[in-house]
Amino acid sequence: MRETDAPDRPEQLPAWANPNTHAGGPHFGEMIDQVRRVMDAARVIDPDDALASGLIADLAAIATRMEAAAATPSMAPGDSRIDLPGRGNVALPPFTMVSDGPDGVVAETVFRTFHLGEGAAHGGYVSLFFDELAGYAAMHAISDGMPRTAFLKVDYRSLTPVGRTLTGKVWVEGTEGRKLFLRGSLHDGERLCAEMEALFLTVPMPRL
Known part of the structure; x- marks a missing residue:
């Protein structure tokens, strides 16, 4: 859902249903960048005990301030900032929308060190990226409510690299009542990394 598509009663809807470019303040994006940097470092750190002990105190202090x-x-705000990669949600791979319309969505992402499996991006994060784009694509095919994932299958065609700009595409192939049938692809340049097929269901939009 785009900022112009927000429902008429935003005060009763969760933040992600009311996309914005200001929640969390002007430095929120820089803060999220540093959190992602810490996540990357945590994935590969091999500290001695002195460093680990010092980091425990430092990280505990930061966590307390954030909590x-x-x-x-x-x-x-960490799921609604449409001006930030992955809407500012550190749980998502950082992606940027290239196009978003009724014919489908196209997004670019760079899987990071945090997303490493064994020599390539972990397949679970590839699936998560597809799931996120499928939600965007499904929104264009419904007039009321919201889409929920019922089934998502990924075929891994080649290793998905980290540190490279990849292109994901997802589109709605058809609908049947509440059901939406989607397909998608992930490419590293011309090389196909993965393909996806999914079933989404339309459910009522939650209100707070």
């Missing part, structure tokens, strides 16, 4: 500013998950 003091916590909102409910549905109202936190």
Whole structure:
């Protein structure tokens, strides 16, 4: 859902249903970048005990400050900032929309060190990226409610690299009542990394 598509009563809807470019303040994006940097470092760090002990105190202090500013998950800005990669949600691979319309969505992403499996991006994060894009594509095929994942299958055609700009595409192939049938692809240049097929169901939009 885009900012112009927000429902008429935003105060009763979760933050992700009301996309914006301001929640969390002007430095929110830079903060999220640093959190992602810590996540990358945590994936590969091999500390001695002195460093680990010092980092425990440092990270505990940071976590305490962040927890003091916590909102409910549905109202936190870290899923609604459409100006940030992955909407500012650190749980998602950082992606940027290239096109988003009724013919489908196209997005670019760079899987990071945090997303490493064994020598390539972990397949679970590839699936997560597809699931996210499928939600965008499904929104264009419904007039009311929201899409929920019922089934998602990924065929891994070749290793998905980290540190390279990849292109994901997802589109709705057809609908049947509440059912939406989607397909997608992930490419590294001309090389096909993965393909996806999914079934989404339309459900009522939750209200707070």
